[in-house]
Amino acid sequence: MKSLNFKLVYNILIFKNGVLILKSKEILLIEDDKAITRVLELEFNHEGYTYDISANGREGLENFQNGNYGIILLDLMLPEISGLEVCRKIRKVSSIPIIMLTARRDITDKVIGLDLGADDYITKPFEMEELLARIRAGLRRSKKNNEEFKLLELADLSMNILNREVIKQGNHIDLTKTEYDLLEYLLKNKNLVLTREQILEHVWGYDFIGDSNVLDVYIRYLRNKVDYPYSTKLIHTVRGVGYTLKE
Numbered sequence: 001m002k003s004l005n006f007k008l009v010y011n012i013l014i015f016k017n018g019v020l021i022l023k024s025k026e027i028l029l030i031e032d033d034k035a036i037t038r039v040l041e042l043e044f045n046h047e048g049y050t051y052d053i054s055a056n057g058r059e060g061l062e063n064f065q066n067g068n069y070g071i072i073l074l075d076l077m078l079p080e081i082s083g084l085e086v087c088r089k090i091r092k093v094s095s096i097p098i099i100m101l102t103a104r105r106d107i108t109d110k111v112i113g114l115d116l117g118a119d120d121y122i123t124k125p126f127e128m129e130e131l132l133a134r135i136r137a138g139l140r141r142s143k144k145n146n147e148e149f150k151l152l153e154l155a156d157l158s159m160n161i162l163n164r165e166v167i168k169q170g171n172h173i174d175l176t177k178t179e180y181d182l183l184e185y186l187l188k189n190k191n192l193v194l195t196r197e198q199i200l201e202h203v204w205g206y207d208f209i210g211d212s213n214v215l216d217v218y219i220r221y222l223r224n225k226v227d228y229p230y231s232t233k234l235i236h237t238v239r240g241v242g243y244t245l246k247e
Helices: 034-047 057-066 083-093 107-115 128-149 177-188 196-204 213-227
Strands: 013-016 019-022 025-030 051-054 069-075 098-102 120-123 151-154 157-160 165-168 235-238 242-245
Touching: 025 034, 025 057, 034 051, 034 128, 051 057, 057 069, 057 083, 069 083, 069 128, 083 098, 083 107, 098 128, 120 128, 151 177, 157 177, 177 196, 177 213, 177 242, 196 213, 196 242, 213 235
Parallel strands: 025 051, 025 069, 069 098, 098 120
Antiparallel strands: 013 019, 151 157, 157 165, 235 242
8 A cells, every 4th residue: 555644643543435535634835945834834723724734846737636625725826847847737637626825926827827727826924814814715615615526426426527527337437538527517417408519618618610520439439438337327418409418
């Protein structure tokens, strides 16, 4: 079993689907500046936050993968893996709020960070009260998302929004990003008939210009993974209109 690095005495072990993971914590700080890290540690302890700290991008990604956090504070300039690359990798699999911390004031870095999926951006040196206010806002948003969309279910199919895990009849189903986005949209609108235009606009974007047959192709991909290997068929065609997900 891969060794776990316990940073705080109040880490508690829990099992999830037979796998050992860390207890959920509120903050993951990925920062290599020891002075800033120490100041933030003191503030987190004073506010009563639970947290983990990573001193480089690689360790930050490992902590993210092994834990369950409410928000990430991410330095832009990190050793081993840059903050921008860490943000890009995390955003591929999670919608967790990310606040980027950086000493660079270049507007280009800010735009790139936001384009990669960061939710907020604060420049060093920062006012601690401002940062704490942004953390509180991010944690509220994270809690709301977790409560509303943590698990989507229909019949024997389930999707965990937090870790993008899809399971049917106990089997894990591997999906590409587009397949996942399509299934997520169908699940969030289960039992509703969705037009082709609605699906294309939501999954491929409002500015989508291309062959609308791409939708039929990806519906076929999904059926091959979600429907055909199992007795329960959930994806249904509504001729002349679009598709629906229902029992």
